Amino acid sequence: MIIPMVCGDSGGSEQNRSDEVILCPVCQKEGNHVRNVTVRHLVKKELAGKAGQCDYRICMNEKCDVAYYSEDLSIIFEKEDLKVPLWYKEDASPRYACYCSRITEEDVIRAVREQKITEMNAIRKHYDPEAKCQCNVKNPTGKCCTNAFNSFIKKAPDGE
Ligand SMILES: [Zn+2]
Structure with a gap:
């Protein structure tokens, strides 16, 4: 996990970047938009505070270890950082x-x-x-x- 800074602390301004293409910083595949509230609920309790305020992308590549990355790429949560397995990742259990x-x-x-x-x-x-x-x-x-x-x-x- 890489957490160099808190993302999206821009006074709560709602930037809508959900149509923008933002590639996974690890596998360079396009990720799907996920709201901050979802990420906060899904990452392990001790990590929820690191999620900042920004929205995320979810890496849909089954072979990539990345689960979520912030839209400014400053924060990455890997699949092990989640409370539940990501169903489409190749080693998910249970699915x-x-x-x-x-x-x-x-x-x-x-x-x-x-x-x-x-x-x-x-x-x-x-x-x-x-x-x-x-x-x-x-x-x-x-x-x-x-x-x-x-x-x-x-x-x-x-x-x-
Ligand atoms: Zn990826």
Whole structure:
């Protein structure tokens, strides 16, 4: 982790850079915009204070160790700095499909194969009848888990 200074202390002015392309400083791939609140919730407790006020990018490269980098590149959080594994990183374990209900890839595959449920919300209800969507603070991408969830459903072989 590299923390040379506190980012984004510009008096709380809301800069909207979310459309800007900002490459991961390690792998040079384009990262997706993630709000500060999401990063604060996902990094380990002792690191949350280092997150500053700025927004971040999440590195979507499965082989890269970087999880988040600040938009001014002054702060990098690696995947080990997070409370939960990043589902798409190659060594993620467990691989969560839904962070809100803690449903893993295996749970999804089991529901598809054994319960013949192939619809995301039905699978969610199956495991967590009280499921509430809190993806903005629970999912590391800050977005809803639909894409990950559906990719696991598609991946689940039909069984016999
Ligand atoms: Zn990267």
